[in-house]
Structures are given as C-alpha cells and as structure tokens.
Amino acid sequence: MDDVAIYAYQIGLSFAIFILISLGLAVIFGMMRVINLAQGEFLMLGAYFCTLITKAGVDLWISFFLAALAVGVFGMIVERVMIRYLYGRILDTLLATWGLSLFLVGGVTTIFGPQSESVAATLGQVTVGAFGISLYNLVVIAFALALLLGTYALWRYTRFGLVVRGTMQNPAMAAALGVNTGLVYTLTFGFGSAITGLAGAVLAPIVGAAPPMGVFFIGKAFITVISAGHLPLLGTISASGLYGVIDGVVAYISSSVIGEMTVLFVAIILLRLLPLGITGRMRRGI
Amino acid sequence: MALRIVGLSPPSQPPRAWWWGFAALFAAFLLTMPIYFDIAVLFSVTNYLVLALLALSMSFLWGYGGMLSFGQTAFFGLGGYTYAVMALNLHETTGAMIVAIVLPMLFAAVLGYFMIYGRISDIYFSVITLVVTLILEKGIRATSGDQYVVGSVRLNGQNGIPTTPALQVPWNPKVQLEIDDVFYLAAILLVLTYVGLRLLLITRFGRILVSIRDNERRSALLGYDTRRYKLLAFVIAAGVAGLGGAMWGVWGNFVGPNMFNLGQAAQVVIWVIVGGKSTLIGPIGGTIAVQYLTDWLGTQGVGQVSLVLGIVLMVMVMLFQQGLLPSVGLIAAMARDALSGARRHRAPP
Numbered sequence: 001m002d003d004v005a006i007y008a009y010q011i012g013l014s015f016a017i018f019i020l021i022s023l024g025l026a027v028i029f030g031m032m033r034v035i036n037l038a039q040g041e042f043l044m045l046g047a048y049f050c051t052l053i054t055k056a057g058v059d060l061w062i063s064f065f066l067a068a069l070a071v072g073v074f075g076m077i078v079e080r081v082m083i084r085y086l087y088g089r090i091l092d093t094l095l096a097t098w099g100l101s102l103f104l105v106g107g108v109t110t111i112f113g114p115q116s117e118s119v120a121a122t123l124g125q126v127t128v129g130a131f132g133i134s135l136y137n138l139v140v141i142a143f144a145l146a147l148l149l150g151t152y153a154l155w156r157y158t159r160f161g162l163v164v165r166g167t168m169q170n171p172a173m174a175a176a177l178g179v180n181t182g183l184v185y186t187l188t189f190g191f192g193s194a195i196t197g198l199a200g201a202v203l204a205p206i207v208g209a210a211p212p213m214g215v216f217f218i219g220k221a222f223i224t225v226i227s228a229g230h231l232p233l234l235g236t237i238s239a240s241g242l243y244g245v246i247d248g249v250v251a252y253i254s255s256s257v258i259g260e261m262t263v264l265f266v267a268i269i270l271l272r273l274l275p276l277g278i279t280g281r282m283r284r285g286i
Numbered sequence: 287m288a289l290r291i292v293g294l295s296p297p298s299q300p301p302r303a304w305w306w307g308f309a310a311l312f313a314a315f316l317l318t319m320p321i322y323f324d325i326a327v328l329f330s331v332t333n334y335l336v337l338a339l340l341a342l343s344m345s346f347l348w349g350y351g352g353m354l355s356f357g358q359t360a361f362f363g364l365g366g367y368t369y370a371v372m373a374l375n376l377h378e379t380t381g382a383m384i385v386a387i388v389l390p391m392l393f394a395a396v397l398g399y400f401m402i403y404g405r406i407s408d409i410y411f412s413v414i415t416l417v418v419t420l421i422l423e424k425g426i427r428a429t430s431g432d433q434y435v436v437g438s439v440r441l442n443g444q445n446g447i448p449t450t451p452a453l454q455v456p457w458n459p460k461v462q463l464e465i466d467d468v469f470y471l472a473a474i475l476l477v478l479t480y481v482g483l484r485l486l487l488i489t490r491f492g493r494i495l496v497s498i499r500d501n502e503r504r505s506a507l508l509g510y511d512t513r514r515y516k517l518l519a520f521v522i523a524a525g526v527a528g529l530g531g532a533m534w535g536v537w538g539n540f541v542g543p544n545m546f547n548l549g550q551a552a553q554v555v556i557w558v559i560v561g562g563k564s565t566l567i568g569p570i571g572g573t574i575a576v577q578y579l580t581d582w583l584g585t586q587g588v589g590q591v592s593l594v595l596g597i598v599l600m601v602m603v604m605l606f607q608q609g610l611l612p613s614v615g616l617i618a619a620m621a622r623d624a625l626s627g628a629r630r631h632r633a634p635p
Contacts, residue, residue, distance in 0.1 A: 106596055
C-alpha cells in the first residue's frame with residue numbers, strides 16, 4: 001500500500017513538473033507559434049525574482065505572484081522590441097530567441113555570479129509508512145493543477161480568452177472585427193511568460209536558482225509541446241501525463257538521466273508514428 | 287532576388303576559373319603559414335580550422351539543404367569521443383579516425399530516418415536535433431562512475447578523457463604528429479572538405495538537394511524521393527562534423543562533454559550566420575572571426591562571453607539576415623547597378 005502511494009506521489013510530482021515547465025511554452029509556441037528558445041531563461045528569471053523578493057523580506061507565497069508579474073512584464077517588453085518583427089519567420093524567431101537566451105544567461109551570471117541561489121520553503125514532511133514526503137512537493141502538484149485549471153478557465157470562459165483564440169485562428173478576421181491584434185499578441189505573450197515565471201518561482205525552493213537552470217528544462221518543455229500537437233492545453237496534459245509517468249517510473253527505478261533519455265526515445269518514436277502530435281487528428285478543443 | 291549578388295554564383299553552376307585560383311590561393315596561404323608564424327599562433331589557428339570543419343558541415347546542411355540542425359555538435363562530440371575511446375582501446379589511430387567518421391554517420395542515419403521519414407516539419411527537425419544534443423550531453427556528464435567503461439577506457443563524466451592520443455602516421459605508427467603536422471593536416475582537410483562540398487553541389491545530388499531546399503513539394507512532384515536526398519545530406523554533414531570532432535580531440539589531446547554543450551551548438555549557428563549561410567567560404571571566415579573575438583573577450587575579462595555572443599546573434603538575425611559576406615556582396619551589387627543605371631540614363635538614346 002505504501003509502495004503504491006509512493007509511486008503515485010512520484011508520478012504525480014513528475015507530471016506536475018512537466019506541466020509547470022511546458023504550460024507557458026504551450027501558450028507561446030502551441031498557440032502563438034512563436035518558438036521561444038529563451039523559455040528556459042524565463043523560468044530562470046522567475047526563480048531569481050522569487051529568491052530576490054523573498055530575500056527582501058516578502059512572504060514566499062506573495063513573492064511567487066510578484067515574480068510571475070515581473071516575468072510577464074519582461075515578456076511583454078521582449079514581444080514589443082523583438083518578437084513583433086519576426087512573426088511568420090519561424091526559424092529567425094528561433095535564432096533571435098536563442099540569442100536572447102544566451103544574453104540572459106550571460107547577463108544573470110554577470111550580475112549574480114555563477115553560484116546557485118536558494119530559497120527555503122520549510123513546510124515539513126508527511127509520513128507515509130516508512131517514507132517521508134516533503135509537504136512542499138504536494139503544494140507543487142496542487143500549483144500545477146491550479147495553473148492548468150486557471151488557464152483552461154481563462155481561455156474557455158472569459159471574453160479575453162475568446163478574443164485570444166479568435167486572433168490566433170485568424171488575425172485578419174479578428175482585426176476586421178475591431179480587435180487590436182497587436183495588443184492581443186503582446187498580452188498573450190506576456191501571459192505565457194508570466195506563467196513560465198510562476199513555474200520558475202514555484203520550482204525555486206526545490207531546484208534553487210542558477211544561471212544554467214533553463215537548459216535543464218528547455219529540452220523537456222519542447223518535447224512535451226511538440227508531442228502535444230495543435231491543441232495546446234489538451235495536448236500538453238496528455239503529453240505531460242505520458243512523459244510524467246515514464247520519467248517518474250524510470251527515474252525512480254534507475255536514474256534521472258536514464259529517465260530523460262527514455263522520454264526522448266519515446267518522443268522520437270511517437271513523432272514517427274504521429275507526426276502531428278498526440279492531438280493531431282482531433283478537430284475541436286483547446 | 288533579381289539582383290545578382292557579387293561573389294555568389296548559383297551553386298548549380300560549375301565553379302569558374304577564378305574560384306579554382308581562389309581555392310589554390312587559400313590553400314597556399316594556409317600551408318605557408320608555418321613559415322611566418324610561431325608555434326603558439328599555429329596551435330590556436332589549428333583550433334579555428336578544425337572548428338571551421340564543423341561550420342562547413344552546418345552551412346552545407348542549412349544553407350544548401352535547408353535543414354537547420356542543432357545536432358551538428360552532437361556529431362562533433364560523438365566523433366571526438368569515438369576517436370578517443372577507439373584510439374585508447376586499439377592503440378592505433380587510423381582505424382579510430384575512420385570509425386570516428388562512420389559512427390556519427392550511422393547515428394545520423396538512424397536519427398534522420400525517424401525525423402525525415404516521419405515527415406516532421408523543418409522547425410521540429412531543429413528542435414529535436416537540439417534536444418538530442420542536450421540529452422547526449424547530459425548522458426555523457428552522468429558517466430563519471432567506475433562502471434561506465436568502454437573497453438578499457440573510463441568515460442569520466444564531467445572531466446572528459448584527457449589522454450586522447452595524438453594521431454599516428456598511418457604507414458608508420460611509431461611516428462606521432464606534432465603540433466605543426468596537425469596544423470598541416472587540419473588545413474589540408476579543411477581545403478579538401480570545402481572543395482569537395484562545393485563540387486558535390488554541382489553533381490546531380492547537389493542540384494536536387496538545392497531544389498528541395500527551394501521547394502520540397504515541387505521536387506517531390508517531379509518524382510524525386512526528397513526524403514532520401516535529405517537523409518543523405520544529413521548523413522554527409524554528420525560525417526564532416528564527426529571528422530571535425532575527432533580532429534579537435536587530436537588537436538587538444540582532450541575530449542569532454544563541453545563538445546556537446548548548448549553554448550557550443552549556439553556558436554556553430556553564430557559562425558554560420560555571421561559568415562552567411564548561402565556560401566561555404568563565409569562560414570569559414572565567420573568561424574575564424576567569431577572564435578578570435580571569443581578568445582579575445584576571454585582574455586579581456588569583460589565578463590560573460592555568452593552575453594556578447596547573444597547580442598551578436600540577435601543583431602545578426604534582426605538586421606543582417608544574409609550574413610556579413612553576402613551583405614557586402616549585396617551592397618556591391620546595388621552600387622554596381624546604381625552606377626550602370628546612372629550611366630545608361632546619361633547615354634544618348
């Protein structure tokens with residue numbers, strides 16, 4: 001019984017981390033078709049903002065949202081200054097955001113140094129049989145689910161979500177109906193950046209904040225979103241579920257590197273079988 | 287583009303006489319360098335020449351095959367590691383060199399089969415090669431334990447293999463190549479690869495490859511199995527990158543996980559994009575220029591090299607799409623057109 005609980009916890013945590021790191025990319029790449037290689041660095045910025053704000057004496061939970069806000073604003077600036085001129089030129093976007101990613105890693109290393117910053121979240125543990133589970137990790141799982149539900153509700157039930165989805169489907173028609181599409185693009189990019197920043201902040205107490213941390217997550221995030229196909233939310237959930245289970249189980253029985261390699265291997269086979277991703281054949285949905 | 291850019295002939299045409307002169311001059315310049323420069327300069331120039339091989343593999347695949355692969359560093363690293371492991375196991379380097387070229391090609395064939403025959407789009411191709419590179423790097427970094435041994439060689443994880451043997455003369459294994467010999471070898475390999483790729487582009491295969499880059503669907507409708515040509519180009523580029531990796535191991539007597547690094551992968555893209563991906567000679571110049579800049583920045587202590595490289599990459603993509611060499615050619619072509627246009631206006635009808 002304990003073993004089952006521990007397995008469920010491992011898989012849940014692994015699923016939650018996949019969701020957290022890829023949800024922002026699902027918005028920016030999945031919906032907007034902007035291939036943002038600086039996504040990992042947005043995550044890193046979120047983690048850094050979180051540690052800085054916490055060090056300034058702000059409560060950890062409030063600093064999560066301040067970090068999200070800060071990264072969101074940063075994302076909007078990036079969209080206005082750079083991404084705006086690159087819509088439709090997907091390879092150039094990739095290269096320019098790669099430049100941004102190098103620039104951010106170099107900049108953060110120059111300012112804060114190469115060492116890792118940490119932030120403490122001491123919530124204690126719960127005991128399941130012979131095992132201790134960190135309570136904070138359960139909070140991370142809850143955060144991932146809340147973020148997922150919140151994003152779904154925003155796209156599905158608000159007027160903003162409707163306008164965004166309409167603009168992504170047909171910008172010319174949306175503009176003809178009086179939507180300021182430039183603003184919608186900026187806000188959507190900002191939203192994607194903000195949830196990435198929030199993810200970085202939530203992960204900061206587990207993994208810390210260090211300049212190269214983006215590189216650790218970017219691969220997983222892109223595998224997830226590419227496998228997801230054209231329905232960003234549903235695809236991300238199913239891909240995160242699949243890879244979360246594989247990664248969780250394989251990493252538990254061998255090592256985390258083997259877990260990641262297995263995920264990559266499965267992803268390449270999956271793309272050979274379903275080149276359009278898991279949701280490639282589905283017509284409707286988000 | 288209606289404007290014919292100076293210095294760029296379409297790749298389908300056989301090279302002109304001046305090009306052969308240029309290639310010979312380039313080779314002669316490289317081969318006479320040891321007369322004018324001391325051994326320290328030669329040592330760092332050898333590094334540039336070896337890295338230029340990597341840039342050539344990238345510009346061939348990206349500029350002429352239209353496939354932006356971030357996996358070239360994976361093949362580079364794989365080539366280096368294969369050479370080190372094989373040479374240490376066999377105590378013989380000629381065979382190790384050959385395996386170091388063949389193994390990355392095999393790896394590329396398998397990986398490329400899944401990607402190219404899966405008909406994934408260009409952008410996914412880039413991202414998947416990037417992810418493969420990242421995972422390979424992580425895998426190599428995790429091999430620090432005693433149990434990770436190939437034959438008699440420990441892989442050493444983070445520390446790499448510092449005892450990578452020097453190259454032996456194939457017909458006389460007792461003689462090892464010295465620093466200036468490695469320089470000559472690197473120069474010869476670079477010139478041969480450059481001329482070889484340029485000539486490959488005027489063959490039937492090269493022309494079909496360029497036509498696939500320009501319009502894949504039309505090429506397929508004309509009856510060419512585009513996937514086969516793309517896979518072949520991917521495999522050839524992997525072989526060139528593997529050769530570069532093995533030569534890099536020979537140059538520094540060291541192979542390490544940094545060869546797979548994301549920063550390394552970014553640098554290859556920067557070399558090619560600075561030099562101009564629509565040429566083969568541009569990326570060679572781009573490699574030397576950017577690598578010199580990187581080394582110089584490293585000695586200046588101005589902070590992070592990646593900060594500067596990031597800015598270079600952003601500026602190049604946003605402002606100088608074509609790269610420096612074609613940009614200069616474009617300006618020359620516009621000036622020439624403007625001048626001849628002006629003359630035509632003044633001439634009596």
